[in-house]
Amino acid sequence: MGKTTVSINLAHSFARAGVKTLLVDADPQGSVGLSLTRQSRLLAGFYDYLADPKIPLERLIVPTRLKTFSLVPSGQGSDYEAGGGGMGAHIARIKAFLAGVSAQGFDLCLIDTAAGLFGISGDVISSSDAIMIPQQSEPLGIRSVPKLLEGLQRLRVMNPRLSVLGVCLTMVQEDLVESTGAAVALRQLLPPAMVFRAQIPRDGLFVRASARGLPVGVLEDGAHAQGIFDSLRAEIETKLQPNGGIRTTHL
Template sequence: MISIAISSQKGGVGKTTLSINLAHAFARAGLSTLLVDADPQGSVGLSLTRQSRLLSGFYDFLADPAIPMERLIVPTRLETFSLVAAGQASDYEAGNGSSGSHLARVRAFLRNVSARRYDICLIDTAAGLFGVTNDVIASADALILPQQAEPLGIRSVPKLLEGLNRLRIINPRLNVLGVCLTMLQQGLAVSTEAASTLRQLLPEEMLFQTAIPRDEIYIRASAKGLPVGVLEDGGGAETVFDSLRAEVQAKLGKSRHQAHIQPD
């Protein structure tokens, strides 16, 4: 199993949207996929509406690792696609009452998932590279960094690279798959300029060729916590995530030749 964290320094860059849709793309490609909501704000399980508030999830495991995995894993209509919601303990665990690092428990969680023979475990994290997000990145095999195609976001990239170097020390085997541009607006100069600035800032292999366009359909789908492909008119919008999925798989294939993340 390969575990992939989806993280960013900044909030609202499209992590959850990317996580849900990329996980769905993996599942549609026939890989047994688990999507884990490690954001205490928990939006992945939103589509399960009333039920999702009652679900035990990732943070319940961190609070009590004796909880059986069967209680955490929620199947979906797609046989290859399952979810783990953030869970009920998320407020306590992520907030002030937290008792420091959850590294050992995050690792235990991933071992349990791996034992259930998933091919891919995608983990949507809260913004910022600290706290539980830090523990997730320190435990995952790989990392994808969504980055909004707008000037303010791009300005945070050098800081992001700094943060990454720190994480690499904690997790030397972390495969940083790269930065994925999100909410790209082709017709809008500030957006395309931000994209080209990012191309200059990053080594080529650190930027996914696939960029997620800005489109209201992603807002509609993520308001329901659903992958776009599930919407009646979502068939076209999901293909970009098939490209991203193919790129991720290609990068994982040559993961031993790890790319350097220092900007030149």
């Protein structure tokens, strides 16, 4: 839990810093679009492109009030994945999509995926330069992280370019020892470089922001939360190769 919220607010932080950012909703449930663009259910999007790559990319890109921040909603073709194709079937189309995004002049394409390493999520990861893993800070959830990282190592055989940036602890509940304890346990379990120093607190602010279809930074009392995402962005910037064409995926 918390993946889409991290995607939206991190993308917003990059965009505010002047990085021309495209946030892509690759979750067939379409929650980025749902929370940021009211009409997104009616718009063509990522899954429409996968179904028919002849669709011009410009038709999928939704601008926001911030000039450097645009979105691609999940789209109408969300049942496309059910149509099958094995592991890797969509990689060529995803790569064509990403090439188109670069050609449109975006500096960063951040893709919010559904959980897991299979299906379209796996293909997105196999087509990406980098991945970060938002992980809810609770005891059961963190137990699955080592397995997930192992699975990512297997995907790196197919895509050696993939850089695993690390895990971002999210929904950390300071007044709940099970939650803070889970954060500490994960930091003990993994090498320090694999867990971002910035961690996202559980805060009603995020629910309020998503109910209004906004990144948290634009709320009047959102400056502190925005600051946490700015720190996360700074950590990511130091980890990414400064060679452009960067694509970050969320799980």
